[in-house]
Amino acid sequence: MARRVFLLASLAAQAFAQTECPYPCWTEIGPRSFTYESFRVEPRPRVFPPYEFSLPYPSQAQGAWSANCDAAENPNVDLYQYDSQTQTWTGPLTGPVYRNPTYSEVSTLGSGRKGLAVQVAYSGSAAASNGNMLVESVFFHSDRCYHASTEFGFSHSVRGQPADNQISFYYELNANCQPVGKCRVHGTNENLIDQRVNTAITIPTEHNSHGGSDWLYEAWLINGGSQWHVRVVDPYTLAEQAAPVDYDVSSFFLGIAQTFFADGAAGYVTATSTRNGPIELSQEHPVMYVVKIDVAK
Secondary structure (H helix, E strand, O other), rough: HHHHHHHHHHHHHHHHHHHHHOOOOOEEEEEHHHEEEEEOOOOOOOOOOOEEEEEEOOOOOEEEEEOOOOOEEEOOEOOOEEOOOEEEEEEOOOOOOEEEEEEEEEOEEEEOOOOOEEEEEEEEEEEEOOOEEEEEEEEEOOOOOOOOEEEEEEEEOOOOHHHEEEEEEEEEEEEEEOOOOOOOEOOOOOOOOOOOEEEEEOOOOOOEEEEEEEEEEEEEEEHHHOOOEEEEEEOOOOOOOOOOEEOOOOOOHHHHHHHHHHOEEEEEEEEEEEEOOOOOOOOOOEEEEEEEEEEEO
């Protein structure tokens, strides 16, 4: 009898806990769920509390071939390479994939995800614009190796331009499939088209309630998946930095968003700092400091 009473009490407690977490129910992805990757072998950048990850400007002189993600990793997608001299495509490709200089933290596979929140601070800058850029991002992706991936998240570009004081909430279908012809459906050779929407968000310049420069950026699906609810809040008081905005989901992503809203998305979360070439650095080199990453369920 005592065992049954204990079991019933345990089930009741679980049911009560579930009712106490209304949508969006934010669940942290702890640092132990992430794997560090650098594509050229380098130690994980040092980080100090309260931050979980420090993702600085990648110091590698050039990128590297990554054996972690074979070109044939996604059985549904074939990758091709374009030769500009002969104006021809070769593929499907197999073997390692070339990566630009990058530091990444990649989570384990998760499910039921309907939104993303990242508490993050940005420091440093580019001294001038030279056409290259550093991209600091935290994002959900459906494909482990980003091949024709479905994505949504927050991205910050450092180019030495006025827009450096903004981040973007973005969502994307068939990410990393430019130019057209690079990604094709396995078995049919149909081209997969990369489509993306970016929404600019101003990075707060003032200190938060604890005197720091980290802020909490949140985005989650609402209204059956027809809209994204996006806001920036103080991570300690949850006071809104500005009025939240509801953005209509573009038609190319609407079916996916409705499915994500109904069932939650299965995939990974990556925090990364990557560059396509050297940028003109200021005295304070750019760094993205991540305090924590949550997913909405």
